Amino acid sequence: MKPNVRLLRKQRQYSDEFKKQIVADFEGGQLSVPQLSKLHGVAYQVIYRWIYKFSTFNEKGFRVVEMKDSSQKKMKEMEAKIQELEAALGRKQIQVDYFEKMIELAKTELDIDIKKNYSTPQSTGSGKTKKK
Known part of the structure; x- marks a missing residue:
């Protein structure tokens, strides 16, 4: 019989200080969310949740959008x-x-008038000619 995998997983608890430090690293521009995710082994969705919760710049109803390096390069x-x-x-x-x-x-x-004289009629030399 297989052991239940869900029972073996443990949910990790992080302190508020740790969460705020990660948010501060993100806000300071030191690290991006994917970099923080890899560095600390925390899913990027969780980090975004912490940003929405603890960020000093985030207002309710606004979404955090992080520009990737390629976007910044393209912008430059x-x-x-x-x-x-x-x-x-x-x-x-x-x-x-x-x-x-x-x-x-x-x-x-x-006393040379180089500009076109608007009172003269247009030339019809470029029009179609009649065939005989």
């Missing part, structure tokens, strides 16, 4: 991409300002 990559695009946009804006100034100088000093 996106921020770097945004900075790169903003720099490119700034360079293009400088070029646009330069070209507009050149057009203005060409008109005032050389």
